[in-house]
Amino acid sequence: MSQRNRILIGVAVLLLIIVAVLAVDALQRRTARLPEVAAGEPTLVPGGIPIYVDGHLVGSFVPDQLAELQVASFVDAEEGKTQEGWRLADVLLLHISEDRLRPDTRVVVSSSSRNKAADLNWAEVENPDNHVQFDLAGRGTLKLVSTLERLDVRDEWVQDVDRIEVTNP
Structure with missing residues (x-):
């Protein structure tokens, strides 16, 4: 395997890791904004x-x-x-x-x-x-x-x- 192929594989792996971290972070932020409520249960609106x-x-x-x-x-x-x-x-x-x-x-x-x-x-x-x-x-x-x-x-x-x-x- 040539040096160039190893570098390309390394960059690709690094990009996959970055995309995975960003996706997990976005998912956590989105679910943090949603109240954890049982289905059908009413929620108290902030300041409501x-x-x-x-x-x-x-x-x-x-x-x-x-x-x-x-x-x-x-x-x-x-x-x-x-x-x-x-x-x-x-x-x-x-x-x-x-x-x-x-x-x-x-x-x-x-x-x-x-x-x-x-x-x-x-x-x-x-x-x-x-x-x-x-x-x-x-x-x-x-x-x-x-x-x-x-x-x-x-x-x-x-x-x-x-x-x-x-x-x-």
Whole structure:
């Protein structure tokens, strides 16, 4: 075997090793970005608001994902400002089938940073006249607003929402 053939074989082997290392690295990077979840299990979107039904995570969302929903609005009685956003009922129906929601189903929307929560039932949430909806706050977080008597002024709104719990009796 000539010197030239040995050099060509050496270069070819070296190139194969480099390609193999790059392929393994690319595969590892790709799988590192994918969450390790059992098939069919919902995942919590980074920075998302989780939705739990009877203690089980059924999904999560971030405000950007609500663009497909119809926008609702009302003018708050306290300051006369328009509150515009997405109905809580529409958000829940993206993750929960309507047959799992009864009029007495409990819906708790909470904020751990504000230590606030709104305890509602599905009949209140579902009624469009109550305007139970999310509004985008200036910081990009969601606040729960409504015309319901117990949620109709700013001090009662749940700002920086970070959890939704749905419980069936």
